[in-house]
Amino acid sequence: MAPTRAGAALPSAALLLLVPLAVSSAGLSGYFGTKSRYEEVNPHLVRDPLSLGAAAGGSRLPASCAPLQLRALLRHGTRYPTAGQIRRLGELHARLLRRPAAAAAAACPAAADLAAWQMWYEESLDGRLAPQGRRDMEHLARRLAARFPALFAARRRLVLASSSKHRCLQSGAAFRRGLGPSLSLGSDEVEVEVNDSLMRFFDRCAKFVALVEENDAAMCQVNAFKEGPEMRKVLEKVASALCLPVEELNADLVQVAFLTCSYELAIKNVTSPWCSLFSEEDAKVLEYLNDLKQYWKRGYGYDINSRSSCILFQDIFQHLDKAVEESKSSKPISSPLIVQVGHAETLQPLLALMGFFKDDEPLRANNYARQTHRKFRSGRIVPYAANLVFVLYHCDQVKTSKEEYQVQMLLNEKLMSFHHSNETISTYANLKDYYKDILENCHFKQECELPKVNITAIDEL
Ligand SMILES: *[C@@H]1O[C@H](CO)[C@@H](O)[C@H](O)[C@H]1NC(C)=O
Ligand SMILES: *[C@@H]1O[C@H](CO)[C@@H](O)[C@H](O)[C@H]1NC(C)=O
Ligand SMILES: *[C@@H]1O[C@H](CO)[C@@H](O)[C@H](O)[C@H]1NC(C)=O
Ligand SMILES: *[C@@H]1O[C@H](CO)[C@@H](O)[C@H](O)[C@H]1NC(C)=O
Numbered sequence: 001m002a003p004t005r006a007g008a009a010l011p012s013a014a015l016l017l018l019v020p021l022a023v024s025s026a027g028l029s030g031y032f033g034t035k036s037r038y039e040e041v042n043p044h045l046v047r048d049p050l051s052l053g054a055a056a057g058g059s060r061l062p063a064s065c066a067p068l069q070l071r072a073l074l075r076h077g078t079r080y081p082t083a084g085q086i087r088r089l090g091e092l093h094a095r096l097l098r099r100p101a102a103a104a105a106a107a108c109p110a111a112a113d114l115a116a117w118q119m120w121y122e123e124s125l126d127g128r129l130a131p132q133g134r135r136d137m138e139h140l141a142r143r144l145a146a147r148f149p150a151l152f153a154a155r156r157r158l159v160l161a162s163s164s165k166h167r168c169l170q171s172g173a174a175f176r177r178g179l180g181p182s183l184s185l186g187s188d189e190v191e192v193e194v195n196d197s198l199m200r201f202f203d204r205c206a207k208f209v210a211l212v213e214e215n216d217a218a219m220c221q222v223n224a225f226k227e228g229p230e231m232r233k234v235l236e237k238v239a240s241a242l243c244l245p246v247e248e249l250n251a252d253l254v255q256v257a258f259l260t261c262s263y264e265l266a267i268k269n270v271t272s273p274w275c276s277l278f279s280e281e282d283a284k285v286l287e288y289l290n291d292l293k294q295y296w297k298r299g300y301g302y303d304i305n306s307r308s309s310c311i312l313f314q315d316i317f318q319h320l321d322k323a324v325e326e327s328k329s330s331k332p333i334s335s336p337l338i339v340q341v342g343h344a345e346t347l348q349p350l351l352a353l354m355g356f357f358k359d360d361e362p363l364r365a366n367n368y369a370r371q372t373h374r375k376f377r378s379g380r381i382v383p384y385a386a387n388l389v390f391v392l393y394h395c396d397q398v399k400t401s402k403e404e405y406q407v408q409m410l411l412n413e414k415l416m417s418f419h420h421s422n423e424t425i426s427t428y429a430n431l432k433d434y435y436k437d438i439l440e441n442c443h444f445k446q447e448c449e450l451p452k453v454n455i456t457a458i459d460e461l
Contacts, residue, residue: 028275031283032262033290034344036379037078038136038386041412049139052147053413064396065406069323070151071316071338072144075347075386076171077133078266080125081259088256093119096242108243113273121263129167130267134174136385141178143413148391151336154182162192162341163199171385172341183337192341198312199342202298202349205308205448212302221301222292224365226251230285238277251289258286266384287379288368294378295363298348306352310442313353317432317439320392324405324428327394344382351388351411353438355419357381386412392428403427 030040039045044053081089096115145152158179162172172192176183202208212218225231231251238254239246257274264272278286295301323333351357357375361367389410397404405428409416415424420434432439 027280028261028278028283029265031280031287031379032266032383033287033378034294034382035259035262035266035290036383037266038140038383038412041380041383041414045139049135050142050146052143065393066395067148067151067391068327068333068394068405069320069336069338069390069392070144070148071319071390072340073312073347073350073388074137074140074171074175074339074341075344075382075384076129076165076167076341077136077174078130078384079133079167080128080130080267081121081263083123083126085256085259086121086123086125088252089121089260090119092253092256093117095244095248099243108241110241110273110276111243113276114242117273127165127167129170129174132267132269133167133171133384137171137174138178140385140387141175144387144389145179147413152179152183156183156336157334158183158337158339159335160192160339160341161195161198163343163346164194164196165200165343168199168341168343169194172339175339175341195340198315199340199346201308201311201444202305202345205304205444206450207448208304208308210450212297212304218302219293219296221296221363221365222289225289225292225368228365228368230368231289234278234282234285237279237282241277255286255289258283285368287377288363288371291374291376291378292363292365294344294348294382295376298345299352299376300358300362304447306349307442307447308444309346309349309353310438310447311444312346312350313435313438313442316390317435320390320407320428323392327405344378344386347382347386347388348378351381353442354435356411356416381411383412389413403429405429407431 029037032040042053044051080086093114096111099111099115158176160172160176162168169192176191197204202213216223231254235249235251235254236246238257239249242249257277261272261275261278264270264274296305298305300306319335319338323335326333357377359371359374359376361370363371363374363376387410391408391410393406393408395404395406406425407428408425409418417424418426418431418434420426420430426434
């Protein structure tokens with residue numbers, strides 16, 4: 001089927017970036033984990049950021065179904081490194097600058113290249129949205145509008161909420177701009193409404209904060225991998241390329257060098273000299289380190305990671321319920337479009353709660369090789385501008401002989417298969433039935449209460 005393309009009917013202001021992006025940074029860009037560009041999961045966007053890809057036609061429903069409500073949960077777009085990462089990069093760079101230049105240049109061309117590299121990141125950039133991040137959001141908005149023209153039609157009501165973080169608010173505003181001026185924002189006229197209870201539930205979950213976030217022991221698998229044989233090999237290679245004693249390096253510094261390679265590609269579209277320190281094998285090891293952290297802090301590692309997202313899960317179903325009721329009583333749908341901007345840390349726990357990307361075996365420090373083909377790869381799940389979309393449809397019963405209300409889920413604009421059916425569409429009733437236990441028994445307040453007994457040992461988590 002011929003790829004369809006968004007934007008034919010839209011203003012041409014954002015047609016700026018039709019120039020192809022670098023396809024890879026020396027073959028490493030598939031391993032950047034949560035620092036991956038959105039184009040890694042949708043490579044067709046490199047050539048045309050408004051293309052819906054070849055799969056667009058296949059995701060269309062029979063003509064007898066009409067979308068009633070769309071709920072999009074977004075991760076903010078491409079961002080700058082955090083202040084901590086910038087500080088560590090500054091330290092590493094300063095260490096390379098202190099070396100005697102003449103001796104270094106001959107024996108260690110990599111070190112000389114990096115010493116000549118301009119350290120342009122300032123701590124004040126601290127995780128803010130990069131210009132590329134604005135474009136990520138504007139383009140995503142236009143593609144979604146093209147995919148669901150009826151829902152994004154003029155004067156439909158859009159509810160736009162965001163985490164309080166600057167990069168999310170800016171992403172929300174960019175998404176809004178991408179839609180153009182025709183959508184109404186509802187009666188309150190607030191452009192982006194902040195809701196951290198929904199978008200940063202992890203911060204407000206006392207049990208998660210005490211037992212995972214602030215508990216070093218909870219990251220024991222991550223810390224063990226940093227000291228393990230795979231990372232040791234990477235460390236030795238990097239130390240040798242930089243002509244530094246291996247004692248002067250550690251996993252965190254090597255990770256910062258790798259992150260810089262990923263940031264330079266995502267933010268500036270350049271293959272930076274930092275990338276030359278790593279082979280594809282090294283990149284796989286560093287990707288695993290990133291995935292391990294996501295797994296234990298945001299994924300299946302501990303139940304509280306995903307249980308803390310119940311508040312968001314229930315909110316999604318409350319709005320779906322409401323839309324179904326309004327439809328049944330032939331009322332207009334009060335919230336046809338709900339767009340909420342958060343973090344990788346917002347999406348990952350929710351996907352885990354719903355059982356997606358779960359491997360048979362947990363990710364551990366000692367099973368790197370066995371996890372080569374793991375499902376849990378953060379870069380495929382939550383790259384920059386990651387988006388999880390729930391679409392509720394009303395279907396004409398006579399023509400489909402199916403139930404009236406149906407749901408689809410798209411992750412990063414690709415249909416997901418539901419666990420209960422292995423199909424990409426489910427009746428709303430079956431979906432609710434499958435998640436009955438979570439809907440009835442998972443309550444944020446109870447889940448997140450700190451246990452009365454003083455638990456610090458992680459095996460009790
Ligand atoms: C990104 O870099 C590639 C390769 O250098 C170049 O062809 C392309 O035009 C750049 N894209 C943008 C959007 O600047
Ligand atoms: C956030 O969303 C929840 C669930 O919809 C709602 O109960 C709460 O009032 C909202 N908070 C703010 C500050 O808008
Ligand atoms: C799910 O469906 C896909 C294609 O429709 C098939 O390849 C796969 O084996 C199925 N998985 C299960 C668990 O049935
Ligand atoms: C829990 O125990 C640890 C170590 O025994 C102690 O330092 C901490 O203050 C205790 N916390 C509470 C809330 O009692």
